[in-house]
Amino acid sequence: MSLRARLSPAAEPLYLMDGSAFVFRGFYAFRNMARSDGFPTNALYIVARLILRLLREERPAHFAFIMDGKGKNFRHERFPAYKAQRPPTPEPLALQLAPLRALLDSLGVPVIVSEGCEADDCIASLAARFRNGRSVVLVGADKDLKQCLHENVVLWDPAAKEEKVTTLADFRAETGMNPSSWPDYQALVGDASDNIPGVPQIGPKTALELIREFPTLEDLFDRLPAVPPKIRSKLEGQRENALLYRELTTLSRAVCSGISLEQLAVRPVALAPVLRFMGEYELRSLAREVESMERAGLFLPRAAGKSAASPAGVLAEPLPGEAFTAASESASRSGASFSAAAEGASRSGAAFVAAAEGASRSGGKSAPAMAQGSLFSAAPVPAEERFVRCGTIGELPPLAGGAFAVLALPGPPASAEGLLLASGRGTSFSSGEGAAPVSVTEAAVPSEDPENGWERLFTGPAAELSAFLVRVCGENPSLSLVTADLKTLCRARPELRVLPASRWFDLSLAAYLISPEERGYAWEHLAGRWGELAGEGLSPEGNPGLLALALCAFMRDQLAGADLARVFTDLELPLVPVLYGMEERGVTVDTGAFAAFLNEVQTDLERLTARIHEQAGRVFNIRSSQQLSDVLFSVLGLPKAGKTKGGAMSTSQESLEKLEGKHPIIETLLEYRKLEKLRSTYLEPLPRLADGQGRVHTTFNQTATATGRLSSSNPNLQNIPVRGPLGGRMRGCFIAAPERLLVAADYSQIELRVLAHLSGDPALLEAFRNNEDIHARTAGLLFDVPIEKVSAEQRRNAKTINFGLVYGMGAQKLAQELGIGMKEAKAFIERYFARLSRLKEFYDSVEEEARANGFVCTMAGRRRFTPDILSSNNQLRSQARRQAINTRIQGSAADIIKLAMLAVENDPVLRELEARLLLQIHDELLLEAPEANARAAGERVALLMGGVNPGAEPLSVPLLVDWGVGRSWADAH
Numbered sequence: 001m002s003l004r005a006r007l008s009p010a011a012e013p014l015y016l017m018d019g020s021a022f023v024f025r026g027f028y029a030f031r032n033m034a035r036s037d038g039f040p041t042n043a044l045y046i047v048a049r050l051i052l053r054l055l056r057e058e059r060p061a062h063f064a065f066i067m068d069g070k071g072k073n074f075r076h077e078r079f080p081a082y083k084a085q086r087p088p089t090p091e092p093l094a095l096q097l098a099p100l101r102a103l104l105d106s107l108g109v110p111v112i113v114s115e116g117c118e119a120d121d122c123i124a125s126l127a128a129r130f131r132n133g134r135s136v137v138l139v140g141a142d143k144d145l146k147q148c149l150h151e152n153v154v155l156w157d158p159a160a161k162e163e164k165v166t167t168l169a170d171f172r173a174e175t176g177m178n179p180s181s182w183p184d185y186q187a188l189v190g191d192a193s194d195n196i197p198g199v200p201q202i203g204p205k206t207a208l209e210l211i212r213e214f215p216t217l218e219d220l221f222d223r224l225p226a227v228p229p230k231i232r233s234k235l236e237g238q239r240e241n242a243l244l245y246r247e248l249t250t251l252s253r254a255v256c257s258g259i260s261l262e263q264l265a266v267r268p269v270a271l272a273p274v275l276r277f278m279g280e281y282e283l284r285s286l287a288r289e290v291e292s293m294e295r296a297g298l299f300l301p302r303a304a305g306k307s308a309a310s311p312a313g314v315l316a317e318p319l320p321g322e323a324f325t326a327a328s329e330s331a332s333r334s335g336a337s338f339s340a341a342a343e344g345a346s347r348s349g350a351a352f353v354a355a356a357e358g359a360s361r362s363g364g365k366s367a368p369a370m371a372q373g374s375l376f377s378a379a380p381v382p383a384e385e386r387f388v389r390c391g392t393i394g395e396l397p398p399l400a401g402g403a404f405a406v407l408a409l410p411g412p413p414a415s416a417e418g419l420l421l422a423s424g425r426g427t428s429f430s431s432g433e434g435a436a437p438v439s440v441t442e443a444a445v446p447s448e449d450p451e452n453g454w455e456r457l458f459t460g461p462a463a464e465l466s467a468f469l470v471r472v473c474g475e476n477p478s479l480s481l482v483t484a485d486l487k488t489l490c491r492a493r494p495e496l497r498v499l500p501a502s503r504w505f506d507l508s509l510a511a512y513l514i515s516p517e518e519r520g521y522a523w524e525h526l527a528g529r530w531g532e533l534a535g536e537g538l539s540p541e542g543n544p545g546l547l548a549l550a551l552c553a554f555m556r557d558q559l560a561g562a563d564l565a566r567v568f569t570d571l572e573l574p575l576v577p578v579l580y581g582m583e584e585r586g587v588t589v590d591t592g593a594f595a596a597f598l599n600e601v602q603t604d605l606e607r608l609t610a611r612i613h614e615q616a617g618r619v620f621n622i623r624s625s626q627q628l629s630d631v632l633f634s635v636l637g638l639p640k641a642g643k644t645k646g647g648a649m650s651t652s653q654e655s656l657e658k659l660e661g662k663h664p665i666i667e668t669l670l671e672y673r674k675l676e677k678l679r680s681t682y683l684e685p686l687p688r689l690a691d692g693q694g695r696v697h698t699t700f701n702q703t704a705t706a707t708g709r710l711s712s713s714n715p716n717l718q719n720i721p722v723r724g725p726l727g728g729r730m731r732g733c734f735i736a737a738p739e740r741l742l743v744a745a746d747y748s749q750i751e752l753r754v755l756a757h758l759s760g761d762p763a764l765l766e767a768f769r770n771n772e773d774i775h776a777r778t779a780g781l782l783f784d785v786p787i788e789k790v791s792a793e794q795r796r797n798a799k800t801i802n803f804g805l806v807y808g809m810g811a812q813k814l815a816q817e818l819g820i821g822m823k824e825a826k827a828f829i830e831r832y833f834a835r836l837s838r839l840k841e842f843y844d845s846v847e848e849e850a851r852a853n854g855f856v857c858t859m860a861g862r863r864r865f866t867p868d869i870l871s872s873n874n875q876l877r878s879q880a881r882r883q884a885i886n887t888r889i890q891g892s893a894a895d896i897i898k899l900a901m902l903a904v905e906n907d908p909v910l911r912e913l914e915a916r917l918l919l920q921i922h923d924e925l926l927l928e929a930p931e932a933n934a935r936a937a938g939e940r941v942a943l944l945m946g947g948v949n950p951g952a953e954p955l956s957v958p959l960l961v962d963w964g965v966g967r968s969w970a971d972a973h
Helices: 004-005 018-031 043-056 072-078 093-106 121-128 142-150 170-174 179-188 204-213 217-222 227-235 239-249 272-278 284-297 326-334 336-347 350-362 463-476 485-490 496-497 507-514 523-534 544-561 565-585 592-615 625-635 652-656 665-683 724-731 752-761 762-768 774-783 792-806 811-818 820-836 837-853 874-906 910-913 931-946
Strands: 014-018 060-066 112-113 134-141 153-157 164-166 401-406 421-427 427-430 438-447 453-460 482-483 504-506 587-589 699-701 710-712 740-747 854-858 863-865 916-919 926-930 960-968
Touching: 004 043, 004 121, 004 153, 014 018, 014 043, 014 121, 018 043, 018 060, 018 093, 018 121, 043 093, 043 284, 043 523, 060 121, 072 239, 093 496, 093 752, 121 134, 121 142, 142 153, 142 179, 164 170, 170 179, 179 204, 179 217, 179 239, 179 592, 217 239, 272 284, 284 544, 284 910, 326 421, 463 496, 482 544, 485 565, 504 507, 504 544, 504 565, 507 544, 507 565, 523 544, 544 565, 565 699, 565 874, 565 916, 592 665, 625 665, 652 665, 665 724, 724 762, 740 874, 740 931, 752 762, 752 792, 752 837, 752 874, 774 792, 774 820, 792 820, 811 820, 820 837, 820 863, 837 874, 854 874, 863 874, 874 916, 874 926, 874 931, 910 931, 931 960
Parallel strands: 014 060, 014 134, 060 112, 134 153, 401 482, 482 504
Antiparallel strands: 153 164, 401 421, 421 427, 427 438, 438 453, 699 710, 740 926, 740 960, 854 863, 916 926
16 A cells, blocks of 8 residues: 555645665665666666556655755864764776666656755654645655654655654654654764764663653753753753754754745656666666656656756756766667667566566456466465465466566474465465465465456365476476576475576576675575565565565566576576586595594694694684784784774784794794694594485575685595695595496696686797696796706796795785795796786786776686776775686686586586596586496596687687596596
8 A cells, every 4th residue: 555545645645755865775775786888776776666656656746856965064063073984986886876766767757866954854844834734754764853843744654664754643652752853863873974073971771761861952951950861960060062963963953945835746657768768777676667657647748858847946847858877878779789688588588577468468367356467466365365466367268478486494483394485476385374384285276267366276285296397397398487496495304406507497596696795695595685686575484485486576577687597597607507416416424534644743742732832832722813812923923913992912823924934933833733733624424424325415606706706615625735745644544336437537627727818928828739737837937947957946936936926916915925024925926927918918907807897707707796896995995806807817717617417417428428427626627427437438528628718719729638537536636
């Protein structure tokens, strides 16, 4: 129900929107949303979606979108520190302001830009002036606006997680004060967002009690003796400060006086410019919403660019609907191909909403009380109805063109066996009434006879639901299944694995590709963070299946617009069955070898413990950071190498490495920690994780790293030692099953080969094409010696530089790694780039790409956003540059190994040889095969891995693969 319907105003309400607040909220809520060419669209999308909702649901006759103007205002004159802590408007946000104003103009929404005051002052002034003749709705969430509340003025935040409406009665009931006292209250507690300090040691609870008894500051300070002594002491001497703070928090009612109600009239929408805008900025889901609103008769045609007369300097000058923003015209042209690709995908039936609308126009049946063809218009359903209405399905039967959402939810929710909760357009699965988990799941679609409501298609246990889905998918080739987590679902319901990955849309993978630096992609996160972007009125509690479908429609657009659709369909999605297959197979561990290795390590730890105590001159708990810090810095007097967040002296690995050479205890501690980590992380826990067949099963995480690399957990096998004597011993503990052998295949220097290809550096290309020792070749260039005369130390230094500079290593880190001075390290880097001249050009080009686009791409097209590349903070800017370079190189290498996994897993020759993929450890694949087939399998794997092509053209250097076979991983490696 609209707010207007709930308020039932006697006259048309006036809506005053705190535009700047919603612009900033939209920008920070979804930082990585951008057009295919990198132009930011997050604020545009969020605000436009909210405006469309208001136009659709509220049908406002008078509405103003009010924004803060540039420059300081009277508050800065009274208090120079006012908002001094706030950084300037981020450039990606500033770029969106002109396009936003153009869109609002085309939508017929008046825009006011405040001058010499703030948007809230203008809102307060207009509310005070017009509240006597009509209801006024303040659309915002700023607490300052509470002082505007009145019998005819309400505060409404429609974009909060839970919509909030605050009336005068609500405010009085909550606070026990009148709105006129709100600035007095704020003066006492202060406002950190505006840098208003408030009265020291007066918190919200105390301030509330004071204002309830003393409604104004004058009353409070005039009657200060009546205040309890403990609080009075905090207020003494604060009168002038408090009065100043109240002046700062009090909204002005004396601004924007030249704006008439007629100038705030909402004008008819200019449909063609609006749709052009949506196309230009690749806001396809909003374009569909606009078209739906137009079909519903919500828009009337008008000439583009016409608007009400505007008082100069108050109402924003309208920007022509045809122009939008010159700043992004060139970027838009470069992104046209992406739009065309997305349109093609939509025509082919990939977009569920488009399919639904087509079905609706062809006369498809709909559920009762549902808007035709709309995936976003779920009607409320009485509790006794056990199915959630989801929209139209088209002609019945069959289910052609429909879509199911199948959600794998953790824990035991009130759904079938705690595993499935599914619904879709025209379909719904419910667990039945009551909160307790039950074992029956039902499917329903709208009946062909609308008067009969819903018709059950399926009733049965969850296992039978899987069979039902498989059958329906077989009967309907166009049917797609949407899931929050395909790997989890298929692990829970193995019977669903007969459906190819191409029939699924995995929301977590799509979200990961669109925004690869999120903290998580579980259903709760997707529903909470992305649900607001996908559609209105949808919630994971009310109808998770419908929300999943809306997310799917939104994410398909995003993938297409960012040219990520192929990465999704050809790389990440097909990898899912490969990963859960590897997880299920696991790898055999030799518990006897683990026990022997553990015994040796424990003996060494006891020896090192005794030596550390001797070097320290006392016995202490080496694992205690506090005791170790006391020994190192107080007893031994070593220089401090860093601090923890709490301010204590750091004893981290990095800090200890900085102290190498300062005292013998440091080297002993580093050796102790290496063995202790080996013991606690691998040698003791791993054997306990083995199943009845002696196999350990890790979990591969597909959405954990921004560069695209896989990680593993429970246990983490990606970080087991692989080099040196310890690495060899550890690998020796992983063995093949009886009558089988392990096959290990490892890319040789994959990241340096990617660097050679991307940079086109002649020296690197020649070295790899001639199969030379790349580190010896680099050492020869650095030290001006023939390659055959390069010493071991020179080669070691060159190797450190080669790999270090791939990850953006600076002079300080290089000096630390090589044990040399800063001056010498800088000289090494300068010589390196002078001799390998194309590398510097390549690194600079990556940075320029990041600066121009706001993101960089791997060879396969994976994106990573680099917002800090334009930061004025040198540290953030340097970090963003390193991330950009790392993504181009390491991310491309990650694409290569993933493509290799797909090739190996799906190869019919390896399947015939019964070779099974078990593990992926960075650039290495580990397989298991019958003894008689192992060598043939190794040759085949090397051939497949060497033929991987992550881009449009083959690599300009060969992909060399080292492989071997053996009873243990150490033997095969």
